Amino acid sequence: MWFWARTTRRNLLADVRCAAREKPGSVLVTALIRRHGVLLSHFDTWNLVLNDIPVHTPSTTDTEVDQTFEAIRKFTDWKWHEPKPPQLKRIIEDTWELVLDTTLWSPTDHWQATVPEVRLTDVVDAVVAEPRRRSVARRRPGAEVK
Template identity: 35%
Template sequence: MQAFPIRDAEPEQAVPTGRMGYDLDAERLLLHTVQSAEAFDALLTTGTLTTDPTLAEAEFADAYDWIHRMMAARLPTSGEGALWFWARTRRRHLVDSCRRSRGQVLLTCRVPRERVLLSHFDEWHMVLNRAPGMPRLPGESEDDAFARWEEAQDELATRLRAAGLRDAPIRNWPPALRNAIETSWECILDRGNYGPFECWQGTVHALHTTEVVEAVRII
């Protein structure tokens, strides 16, 4: 049974003013997600929202396969695919997301922390772009960090060209090379690698109506 409020609002009013209140150390994490009207209806009807992994963009199949395996290894839950949430972002970014999502539904949720896999939002793009994960070292300048990353990226490209695999999916790479890049990505799951004000995303196997605090239909 639905036990949370549902309201309609323009994007600017969909997100409360003031501090967002994110706390990545809380027992129940504050999360936000924008879902389609159809997904919201499914949540209301069944009490649980999951996702169909076949709907993921084929271009990023290797990236999604990796995050799904990380979820399977690190979370107590199971399931196919992942639901994506903001675990910490700026209010203006969330409002901008709502502006691009009229007709959809913004869900504010509180989910037990142990059921959420956190990953660094910006560095997730290293995974999407099949690039080495490489956070900045303590005391390292931004320029030096970038130069170190470029060197690793060039080395990877050279090895792929030599193997005739420049455009091949990661799943077709030699095991040692695939393991090396996938292991490097695990840095984006460790909050200790980044500063205190970074944007973080969260993935879960399922969302239950009991974990929804509010739903806003974006008009």
């Protein structure tokens, strides 16, 4: 099961509104789960991995990033839909462990968590996401409608 482990209120509300609109009846679950039962990862860098883009630490210099991408550019014959050549695969996969290194992340970053199971005793709250109701414009008595 996937969770936000840390996110902003703004991001969470946007996700809930989207779920309410796109998948009515979605449930927002708040759970307290012991750290040892959770795999934490950095949301943004995880998405880099999913797109075959190498991950860099916040302290990586522009020169180091450029060197990595120069090494990748040498594989000009490779197409994204094809299996990666072993050398290219190694360049990208060697950075993946950074996705799980929580010491590199800012407390304001978006952290995601996955757990193999959620027990009922872990659940603190559950709310059904409902679409916003349209507000009704109110006019003072006798006001002209335009």
